[in-house]
Amino acid sequence: MPHLHEWSPALRQSLPHLVLGDAPTPVRELPAFADGVNGIWLKDESGFGNGGWGGNKVRKLEWLLPDVKRRKRKTILTFGGLGTNWGLATALYAREMGIHTALALIDQPRDEHVEAQLERLRASGATIHFTRSKNRTVLLAPWLVARHMSGPRPPYVLPSGGSSPLGALGYVETAFEIAAQVKSGELPEPGYVVVPAGSGGTAAGLALGFAIAGLPVQTVGVIVTEHLKLDDAAIGRLARKSAALLRERGADFPEPQLNLEMTGQWLGDGYGTPTAESERAIELTRQSGLELDPVYTAKAMAALLARSRAGDFGSRPVLFINTNGPR
Ligand SMILES: Cc1ncc(COP(=O)(O)O)c(C=O)c1O
Known part of the structure; x- marks a missing residue:
């Protein structure tokens, strides 16, 4: 899949893009977790951005x-x-x-x-x-x-x-990047991609990008806030608005079939309030050499670990996106 801005001359002209970070961002398999969970891959966005910070x-x-x-x-x-x-x-x-x-x-x-x-x-x-x-x-x-x-x-x-339709394009492009990493053999084809959802642009962009790229992966958005409506319908709408924006600007692709699941099960008492599971996820992940933030990525990792333990992901690899880029 070409970069979005190289997709067509019309798109390049009508959707200016500024390079602010080095892509592709690295992928690697995490060592098995202390509680036995394994088969988890990481796409580390933490170094994305000038000066190596900013993340998603x-x-x-x-x-x-x-x-x-x-x-x-x-x-x-x-x-x-x-x-x-x-x-x-x-x-x-x-x-x-x-x-x-x-x-x-x-x-x-x-x-x-x-x-x-x-x-x-x-x-x-x-x-x-x-x-x-x-x-x-x-x-x-x-x-x-x-x-x-x-x-x-x-x-x-x-x-x-x-998380406007335009902002979400950043993760349409990241989905294309993941598809290219799968194609080159750097990453096994994941069955699931797990991300935190604070306003939903990351999840919406990924789901749309995978649909356009034809990668049969389910995007799991782990909701970390009660302040916005981030259910499947809302995030599906945002993804379709991004698709419409691309089409208006000259991109040509069939109606995307989104494979998206938004879950609010890991929010606990609310935005910014840790849960026992998110605190445990920080500890377990630190042992794997990855520092999570308490508000977003810790809750997403808590969901990933629990569902992995419950066997929800079957035998397919799971890709966790580290959206955090602390400064
Ligand atoms: C570290 C981190 N992860 C995830 C998110 C949420 O991403 P989105 O707003 O696209 O759902 C944010 C938003 O600020 C964030 O800072």
């Missing part, structure tokens, strides 16, 4: 930042929790292109991890609005837009996690 956020920004530029917007307005990785990646990568970022942040449980992240957000130069809850953010939205006008131009408004 940067894949989306590769498509989003050129669009911000093309529309001549000076400010991005986007959303997240107090410890938003997405907000930090946006603020820092946009700043390099002379674009300012404004963040509207809702509360999440404050721990050391979140306090450290807030410090980084403050240092990033982003304007921060503590809007506290989703409802207050919605009520304040017109004020936020007015506050961040640059002359006649409104800010470029991005949903939390950058």
Whole structure:
């Protein structure tokens, strides 16, 4: 499968893409876990991004930042929790292109991890609005837009996690990359690909990309937040909007058959609140040489380990995507 932007001249012209990280990102088999789970492969996105940090956020920004530029917007307005990785990646990568970022942040449980992240957000130069809850953010939205006008131009408004149909293209491309790694023999064909879902763009993009590439793999999105609707229907809709965007811009492919399962079973008490399983997953995975973050990847790995132990994945290899790219 060619890179998305090399797919057709029309696509390249109408969907500008900025290279912000080195691809393909590496894949490797994890050593057997201490509790006996094996056959788990890792695609490590943690080093993706200039300076080797950013993870899955940067894949989306590769498509989003050129669009911000093309529309001549000076400010991005986007959303997240107090410890938003997405907000930090946006603020820092946009700043390099002379674009300012404004963040509207809702509360999440404050721990050391979140306090450290807030410090980084403050240092990033982003304007921060503590809007506290989703409802207050919605009520304040017109004020936020007015506050961040640059002359006649409104800010470029991005949903939390950058999971717009355009942002999700980052993971359509990553699915093509995985298909190429399977083809070259670097990676056995996985039966399942497990990812955390915070706003769903990663899961939607992967499911669409695998469908287009013809790789019969099931994308399992492990929901880590109660603030957004991230069920099969919602993520399927996002994937189909990305497909429509590609088609509008000249890509030609049959109606994609999405093989996608979103599960909310591992969320526990909510976004940012650890569970016994996620804490155990951090410990077990550390012994395999991989550092998980508590909010996203730990819950996804908890789901993977439990389902693997239960025999849900059969004998097919399982691919875990490490979406975290800590700074
Ligand atoms: C480490 C990590 N994993 C996963 C996600 C969620 O990805 P998505 O928003 O595409 O569902 C995020 C979002 O910020 C993240 O920081």
